[in-house]
Amino acid sequence: MDFSLSPEDIAFRDELRAFLDANLPDFLEAGEIGESSDSNERTMARRQAWQRRLNEGRWAAINWPRSWGGRDATVSQNVIYAEEMARARSPGIYNANGIWQIGPMILRYGTSEQQQRWLPGILDASEHWCQGFTEPEAGSDLANLRTLAISEGSDYVLSGTKIWISTAHLARWGLFLVRTDPTSLERGAKHEGITALIVDVTAPGITITPIRDLTGNALFSEVTFAGARVSQEYRLGEEGAGWKVAMGTLGHERVGTAGLSMAMRIELERIVTTASTAVSGALEDPAIRERIADVWTQLELTRLLNARALTKIQRGLPNWPEVPLAKLQWSYLSQTIAELALDVLGPTSLLAKGSPDALDKGHWAENYAWQRFTSIGAGTTEVQKNIIADRAIKLGR
Numbered sequence: 301m302d303f304s305l306s307p308e309d310i311a312f313r314d315e316l317r318a319f320l321d322a323n324l325p326d327f328l329e330a331g332e333i334g335e336s337s338d339s340n341e342r343t344m345a346r347r348q349a350w351q352r353r354l355n356e357g358r359w360a361a362i363n364w365p366r367s368w369g370g371r372d373a374t375v376s377q378n379v380i381y382a383e384e385m386a387r388a389r390s391p392g393i394y395n396a397n398g399i400w401q402i403g404p405m406i407l408r409y410g411t412s413e414q415q416q417r418w419l420p421g422i423l424d425a426s427e428h429w430c431q432g433f434t435e436p437e438a439g440s441d442l443a444n445l446r447t448l449a450i451s452e453g454s455d456y457v458l459s460g461t462k463i464w465i466s467t468a469h470l471a472r473w474g475l476f477l478v479r480t481d482p483t484s485l486e487r488g489a490k491h492e493g494i495t496a497l498i499v500d501v502t503a504p505g506i507t508i509t510p511i512r513d514l515t516g517n518a519l520f521s522e523v524t525f526a527g528a529r530v531s532q533e534y535r536l537g538e539e540g541a542g543w544k545v546a547m548g549t550l551g552h553e554r555v556g557t558a559g560l561s562m563a564m565r566i567e568l569e570r571i572v573t574t575a576s577t578a579v580s581g582a583l584e585d586p587a588i589r590e591r592i593a594d595v596w597t598q599l600e601l602t603r604l605l606n607a608r609a610l611t612k613i614q615r616g617l618p619n620w621p622e623v624p625l626a627k628l629q630w631s632y633l634s635q636t637i638a639e640l641a642l643d644v645l646g647p648t649s650l651l652a653k654g655s656p657d658a659l660d661k662g663h664w665a666e667n668y669a670w671q672r673f674t675s676i677g678a679g680t681t682e683v684q685k686n687i688i689a690d691r692a693i694k695l696g697r
């Protein structure tokens with residue numbers, strides 16, 4: 301395994317670092333953006349402005365082709381990008397779903413009219429996108445989805461419910477999976493008869509109801525369709541080929557693990573710095589010191605796991621079983637770090653946002669609640685373990 305970067309990758313990294321050095325400090329200094337009383341809306345306004353700044357330097361969608369404003373980034377450049385953005389503590393981007401998952405699918409399956417219509421708005425952050433896959437009876441078992449799209453004239457007419465759809469209430473567009481052939485379920489062929497549709501989520505017949513999560517924020521929603529009409533021109537790919545499109549988007553979801561492990565390392569450093577400056581004696585307890593050392597070691601193992609996955613991809617091999625292992629490692633470690641923070645930093649770290657005595661404006665308490673999602677989103681822990689048991693260890697059923 302050779303972990304050294306090629307000259308092209310070093311040049312890529314240095315150009316990105318120079319861009320961040322020139323743009324990030326004054327952006328961060330400018331602080332909050334927008335007048336909204338809702339802090340989530342202010343966060344999204346800030347992300348929108350940051351994505352626009354990134355786009356001006358051609359750094360918003362590095363995974364897209366140059367002809368569409370990207371950089372045709374290689375796998376190792378995607379990893380470098382994720383690590384550098386996490387290291388610099390860059391704000392998140394506004395259209396993460398659009399840039400990493402939906403845009404690449406529009407590039408792959410969309411007609412040139414569809415590409416012209418939708419890609420510029422994803423890239424310049426003028427239109428927000430969501431991804432509508434999960435349903436009350438179709439989460440881990442996504443192919444069980446039942447939202448109906450019946451062909452009528454030049455439209456589809458939609459009925460059904462999607463749930464846990466992130467930022468749907470802020471979106472103009474979404475990539476939705478719907479069932480265009482209801483007989484496929486009766487025939488026991490649930491992966492067939494699914495179609496990918498681009499939906500204007502502000503259209504009549506669509507209701508978006510935000511759902512409050514454990515942190516008190518309402519960042520995801522239930523989306524119900526009651527006779528909403530969607531033009532057949534908004535279909536992405538062939539009718540009945542939606543499963544293939546969905547698998548493409550979920551594959552892109554896995555690109556970011558390297559950045560996540562860098563973000564976790566920075567969070568651990570932040571715990572240690574905060575403890576040494578704000579909580580007297582916090583780092584003297586031998587049990588706490590051992591837990592910090594253990595997390596540090598696990599982070600190093602995660603880095604090596606990511607490097608092994610990357611090496612396999614570069615050699616044209618499937619990065620198996622590193623993908624489910626990295627997902628498990630990420631959810632386990634991010635929850636462990638969030639819990640460690642509360643134990644190290646003490647009672648004021650448990651105070652919620654808005655409390656005058658809350659350490660770091662309530663960041664630690666909020667993060668503890670928020671990290672619970674990591675064992676559900678992007679594939680639940682139990683399902684990842686099943687995959688490893690079945691396909692890697694071959695334990696049998």
Ligand SMILES: Cc1cc2nc3c(=O)[nH]c(=O)nc-3n(C[C@H](O)[C@H](O)[C@H](O)COP(=O)(O)OP(=O)(O)OC[C@H]3O[C@@H](n4cnc5c(N)ncnc54)[C@H](O)[C@@H]3O)c2cc1C
Nearest residue numbers: 431432433434439440441464465466673676677680682683
């Ligand atoms: C923060 C967050 C954001 C999300 N954003 C989106 C989004 O933007 N768009 C979208 O489409 N979806 C989104 N989701 C939904 C997410 O994809 C689903 O929650 C996930 O796929 C799990 O599905 P489920 O919630 O229906 O749980 P279920 O699949 O019903 O699982 C319930 C429990 O049963 C276990 N289980 C299920 N099957 C098995 C099995 N075969 N063996 C053993 N145990 C099993 C699971 O591990 C889990 O513990 C989001 C979820 C979260 C938490």
